[in-house]
Amino acid sequence: MVERPYNVLFLCTGNSARSIFGECIVNRFGRGQFNGFSAGSHPKGEVHPLALEVLGRNNYLTEGLRSKDWAEFAEPGAPVMDFVFTVCDRAAAEVCPVWPGQPMTAHWGVPDPAEVEGNEVARMMAFRHAFAALQNRIQIFLSLPLASLDRLKLQRELDSIGRTPLPTSEPIETLLSESEGR
Structure with missing residues (x-):
């Protein structure tokens, strides 16, 4: 596809x-x-504190992360994208900007952890669950032999990754029950 990253x-x-x-x-x-x-159709303007906490606990650098509008990546001079993945159903249903370079696209929906209500344990588990789901899908993507796949086969692979089952939430329910003394 390309000679650059x-x-x-x-x-x-x-x-x-x-x-x-x-x-x-x-x-x-x-x-x-x-x-x-990363970008959003209606950016919050800040990275969620629990997202930063999950990243920090997993030894990711968080300095410089910011919430930004997706239009930033459709402007002249923006990096040309090779792949664009929607990770929420609402963004997937919206009309996206025209991306320069005709990137490959796929929908890899993951429930929004920021919408989870409840105690601190429940909310943190939702963020950890979303992180694990995306890490799993991204590791599958990064292992694809991109140079040897034609666009049609690659599109099938990208769509298949989006159908990869999310990690089970059973441990979350167990932790919630234990934290609430049930």
């Missing part, structure tokens, strides 16, 4: 957690072959 953009509505996770995971595991970016 592949650019990967993760999109969600608020760009405060899931897409930020995607950006960070790609930048860590892409090992110079992939550059991760």
